[in-house]
């Protein structure tokens with residue numbers, strides 16, 4: 001398979017044969033199953049659930065979780081797969097993130113052995129869909145203000161509250177719900193609960209209409225006296241660090257994924273500018289067009305170097321939290337700029353669904369917002385650099 005036009009420094013040569021194989025396999029899947037259909041799915045606001053089994057066969061669900069039916073691939077392989085998937089559409093990469101990096105990783109990191117055996121193999125096979133409920137109508141960037149409660153009910157628990165923007169919730173079989181619970185010592189802590197979505201009192205309603213992420217589902221969840229058995233609680237999550245450790249997994253995937261959307265937009269602009277004739281010459285022959293293409297390619301390539309560095313550090317166990325903020329902030333920021341710039345090169349045709357850049361740019365409005373907004377990651381890095389927290 002040809003190297004991407006944006007790979008000016010031949011970064012792909014630093015990838016192993018296995019990593020290149022992951023790239024080519026997912027790229028082929030995207031070309032065959034996503035590209036021919038995505039404009040229709042996006043226009044009709046449809047999440048194509050029928051492609052989930054093939055995604056599972058490719059090992060994309062819980063891809064770098066070890067054991068329990070998961071593929072157990074490296075962080076770099078997972079990142080490469082997310083880049084290829086998001087070149088198709090951010091909504092479909094978001095599905096894999098919610099299922100694998102959020103719901104499955106919550107169980108893998110914080111669940112009991114029994115919970116892992118009960119849920120993870122079915123989730124890796126795509127037979128069980130999961131979701132991850134942290135955000136609430138009044139608690140977004142600051143989840144410590146969440147209002148959802150878990151109160152003791154004999155040996156079990158009763159959950160009450162509301163969640164907002166929860167990916168996949170209306171089609172999920174199990175929801176990981178984060179709630180404030182009072183433990184045996186009388187201390188209030190954020191704890192995770194595994195809630196089968198057919199439990200009485202659980203309802204999920206898709207948020208519609210959306211101008212972004214139209215090929216994916218996000219919902220409002222209502223929890224009204226949801227009764228759970230004692231073994232529904234994730235035994236190993238230490239307060240808010242529990243959900244944050246899962247968010248870091250999803251943020252890592254975004255560092256790579258956003259570049260896929262940017263690369264696909266660049267490719268669209270390059271191809272269009274070579275065949276579109278204005279003032280008797282192809283657009284690609286004009287200096288202003290070339291400057292746009294060069295600036296886009298440089299940003300994508302720098303973003304890829306950053307992603308690969310972060311991926312290698314993750315595989316070596318040397319990744320620190322602030323490094324994830326470097327990648328998430330930079331790569332979302334440059335990706336959305338690249339998509340918008342690519343759209344300008346397509347002129348009026350660029351605002352139709354026949355071309356990908358504006359669809360990608362609209363999706364990236366969500367990507368730069370979830371898993372920590374630009375501002376939140378700026379504050380994390382500001383604190384790292386200055387030693388002062390400017391969050392409140």
Ligand SMILES: Cc1cc2nc3c(=O)[nH]c(=O)nc-3n(C[C@H](O)[C@H](O)[C@H](O)COP(=O)(O)OP(=O)(O)OC[C@H]3O[C@@H](n4cnc5c(N)ncnc54)[C@H](O)[C@@H]3O)c2cc1C
Pocket residue numbers: 098132133134135139140141142164165166167213218366369370371372373374375376390391392
């Ligand atoms: C498509 C999509 C999918 C999502 N999926 C999920 C999911 O599966 N599960 C889940 O739990 N959540 C999910 N979310 C929620 C997402 O994580 C939140 O939207 C995000 O954390 C921001 O919260 P908010 O929307 O409430 O915005 P707010 O926190 O209200 O922020 C609004 C604005 O204020 C800024 N701001 C906030 N605090 C500060 C500050 N201290 N200083 C300066 N500026 C500040 C923010 O950066 C932002 O620009 C999803 C969201 C979207 C859009």
